[in-house]
Amino acid sequence: MDLSGRVAIVTGAGGGLGRAHAKLLAKRGAKVVVNDMSDAADTVAQEIVAEGGQAIAARGSVSDVDAVQAMTDKALADWGRIDILVNNAGILRDKSFAKMSLEDFRLVVDVHLMGAAICTKAVWETMRAQNYGRVVMTTSSAGLYGNFGQANYSAAKMALVGLMNTLAIEGAKNNIKVNCLAPTAATQMLEGLLPAEQLQVLRPEAVSPGVLALVRDDAPTKTILAAGASGFELAYVTLTQGVHVGFGDDAAEQVVAQWDKIADRTHEHVPHEAFAQARLEMAKAGLKIES
Structure with a gap:
């Protein structure tokens, strides 16, 4: 899959899954906006450039409307279009629901759900005007099937499936394909929970080919692709x-x-x-x- 000429934004791309997604998209020819809240965005962008790709860093929270708008404005000013958005940024505040504060519930929903909505809204009119767009939401098996201690995370991740379903319908006439990725990967979220040999199999790079499948020219839409350890499955409601x-x-x-x-x-x-x-x-x- 050749992505030459395409412009991609990957949120939360300073490490883990986002970094792997950004580097693979760049390797396949896309110009990549590397978003993260930390200096890691600059590091990953520099890595992509050093490997012969094109990338710019965009620091800021996906829940900050002004920062997101500045990021999309920069991409349009530099490269003239935005073809791909990978909503990957997220946080955890795990506790059983009985012990979870409403502040932690709201914070996780704000970053995962509202962050994805803010970023998608920022690129939506551009994608409509150019009659081309590929949007990937990052859902989770925790949202699809539940997981103890993750009521906030699960609610936000399942909400992204609902957002995908409606945007896929609304975007169809303008060739905007909207899909979900449900990854299993050895990121900071899994450190200390699994032995080293299993974490190696679950490396983020084993998930990122699924992103390519969801953003290609003839991509599906309204699809939930599960991915981990180089295994891929589809989930359905x-x-x-x-x-x-x-x-x-x-x-x-x-x-x-x-x-x-x-x-x-x-x-x-x-x-x-x-x-x-x-x-x-x-x-x-x-x-x-x-x-």
Whole structure:
């Protein structure tokens, strides 16, 4: 996949996954804006240039609207376009929900969810005007399936799936593809939790090829790609066929009595938009909703 002529922004790219994403995008020809809150942004940008690529550093928090706007303005001033946005920046404030402060809950949601929304909003009109854009949200198995001690992180990461779903629909007419990456990688978040040999297999560079797959010219859209240890999977939010229980006073009891049929996954599917649920439910009630 040749990304020559493409301009990419990677947030949280001072280390770990972001650094690996930025360096691989640059290796494939993209001009890369390396964002991070620390001096590490400059270091990674310098590494890319030293290896023959093109990169500029942009220091600042993704939750800072002015800093994000300055970053996108700089990219447009230097390179004239923005084709790719990889929303990778994030933080952890792990505790059980009983012990978690609302401040820590809000902070994690602000960085992961609002940070991605702020960065995407900053590039959205540019992508619409040029009729081309590739946006990657970073979700997590913690959001998709849950993880003890990460209520804040899980909520933010699942929210990014919802953001992806709607933006993929809204961006389709302008050739903007929006996808999610769910990585498993040996970043600072996993240090001390796994032995060294496993951390080596889970190196961030084993995830980044998934980013290339999600930002290529013929990329999919509205896709959740899981990646880790050079393994790749797709995750789906599906809808079973379910049953119609009628409008009687025993409707709740009927739901319980027919639970196995409701849970039957034989003919489950992936809805293309939210109205698919209403369309299915009305059809079971004997009514047809016109598309």
